[in-house]
Amino acid sequence: MTPDEVRQQLAAVRAHDLPTHGGRTLAYVYDSGLAEADALGREALAAFGGTNGLDPTAFPSLLAMEQDLVGLAADLLDGPPETVGSVTSGGTESLLLAVQTARDSRPDVERPALVMPSSAHASFHKAAHYFGVRPVLVDVDPVTGRAVASAMAEAIDADTVLVVASAPSYPHGVVDPVTEIATHAQAAGVRCHVDACIGGWLLPYLRRDDPGVPAYSFLVPGVTSISVDLHKYGYTPKGVSLLLHRSPELRRPQLFASAAWPGYTMLNTTTQSTRSGGPLAAAWAITRLIGDDGYLALAREVRDGLATLVAAVGVSAHLRVVGRPDTSLLALAADDALDVFTLADELLARGWYAQPQLSSGPFPATLHLSVSAATVPRLPEFLTALDAAVDAAVAAGPTTADPGLAAVLAELDPASLDDAGFDQLLAMAGLSDGSGAPALPTRMAAVNAVLDVAPTALREALLVGYLDRVSRPVRAAGGVASSGS
Ligand SMILES: Cc1ncc(COP(=O)(O)O)c(C=O)c1O
Known part of the structure; x- marks a missing residue:
């Protein structure tokens, strides 16, 4: 193919994808709406796409940028001076590593277990599956969707190597009682991971306006590690999350070296070995460009957008918000006249993507909305489309299985x-x-x-x-x- 033919084919194959920009896709993508940040991110992504984080001595630029990002996140998340961290490829890899590190820190435990709220991200199930750790699921409150700290405490036993809290949970966007959970974990001598993949780049800014936002950070003494995704509310291209540990000792089992073969000595902080420097450089560039004031403004926009959505749904005849979302995500449940799956199709037909979530335990099927800054100016348009989609879905009647x-x-x-x-x-x-x-x-x-x-x-x-x-x-x-x- 000629370069132009390739370009045409690439454009053609993208034609059926959801748009990544413009604020109409309310899951999977996070759009700051800042064209300059996107352009700079793409430049950095391209410039560093061929570099390799496999060997920190070969590409010291990557090590330097990684340490900058870790330092930035440690400041945001109230890490003590000893805080260390690594750039990973995404939230899932950060959570995999948190579980692996916790498991390997306890060689004395024969059947390691992971105590987690039923709302914790599916990546913890994947980690449990990969690393032979037993997931112990603790029901969350059926009304608020929040983890119940006393029930989590009861589930901790001698096999527990890690206790998890979410800030916020993906399904309902609520922050778990981190202080209570971490305190119980600490009393039992067990590590506690806060999954702030969503909230880690939002909650610190929201706290500046409202000191009452729920606890999520290393300020809570029992919290031993935190994950935060830059490719979510850091608004950077896909492929960057951070896993922070309160101290080098806590991180130690995450590090891997092998000299047991005739090739190069392998030395990794993450599951990846060859690691493109592209996403890391893009994250470095975008965080520098947007800066503290920029992220504060973006977080405020998202907070206000969420409030607008919650208020609008509050007066809707057929929809309600599950629980009281704390940051930027919400789940919509419907009454019997409407089903959320048909509603999702009707929204898509009107150019808006919302993500169906299947019913689970006490929770009905819901529609998930992740609010990005770029969505906020378009909320009036979205709410008009939502009304029309609800009317169409009610008129069509619920879609049910035979x-x-x-x-x-x-x-x-x-x-x-x-x-x-x-x-x-x-x-x-x-x-x-x-x-x-x-x-x-x-x-x-x-x-x-x-x-x-x-x-x-x-x-x-x-x-x-x-x-x-x-x-x-x-x-x-x-x-x-x-x-x-
Ligand atoms: C709370 C939480 N943790 C972890 C993840 C996994 O992140 P990723 O999709 O980047 O692997 C997500 C993704 O939405 C999430 O919301």
Whole structure:
């Protein structure tokens, strides 16, 4: 291909993606609305895209920028002078490392366990799965969505290597009682991680206007580590989070070296080995450009935008906000005349993306909204679209799973399904055409309605079955081997 052909193809393949800028995508992306910051970030991303954080002595620029970012975050999150940290590829990697580090700090514990609120991010389940740690889930308050510190304390035992609190939780946007949870953990001699992937770059600014914002930082004595994502409310390109530890001793088990092979000596702070300096440089550039005053202004915009949304939903006939969100995320639940999955489709048809969340425990299915600064000026437009989408979804009536299918799903053991059975089930769920070829549905309500009535294990099996099929490559007939080249 010529360069221009490549450019055209790249533009064409992007055509069906959600927009990353403009404030109409209320999940997955975080947009400051600051064109200059975006442009500078892209420049830095490109300039450092080929550098490699594999060896800090080979690219000292990366080490220097990493230490700057860690220092900045340590200041924001009230870290003591001994605070150390690492740049990771995202919130998930930060949480994986927090769990791995906690596990490896306790070689004396044979069956390590992780005590977490049921609202904690799914990455903790992934970490538990990867590192052979037993997740101990503690129900959150069914009304507020907040972790219940006394119940968390009861769940801590001799096997517990880590206790988790979220600031805020993703599903309902509420900050857990960090002080109480960390105090219980400390009394038991257990590490406590605060997942501030969302709130870590917002709460410190919100606190400047309101000292009453819930605790989230190293000011709480029992907090041993904190994760914060720059690619969320730091408004930097994807690929940058920070994992901070209160002291070098606490971080020590995170560091890995291997000299047990004939190649270069490997020395890593994170799960990645080769690590592009691009996202790190972009984060460094953007945080420098936006600066403290800039982030304060952005946090205020988001706070006011959230208040506007909560007030508007408060007078809506069919919607309500779950709990009382603390930062920038909220979950909308609907009454019986409306279902949130149809509402999501109707919003998308009007150019707005909101993220469906399946029902879970005492919580109904909800629509998740992440408010970015770029969304705030467009809220009047959004609220008009929301009203129209609600009317359309109410008129259409709720999308429900076929009762017969729901009954089958409730009883089905995913372990009993072979590939053909899966193909059949995926077709019934609207996720393939029955031939095994996966489909990307344009309207998702019917799919979500089916997933919503399935038990958790079956939901997971269906999702993995779908991902397995949708992520297979499309090959030219016969592949390269038979093409004679
Ligand atoms: C609270 C929280 N923790 C962790 C993560 C995982 O972050 P990432 O998607 O960057 O891996 C998220 C993502 O939304 C989150 O909201």
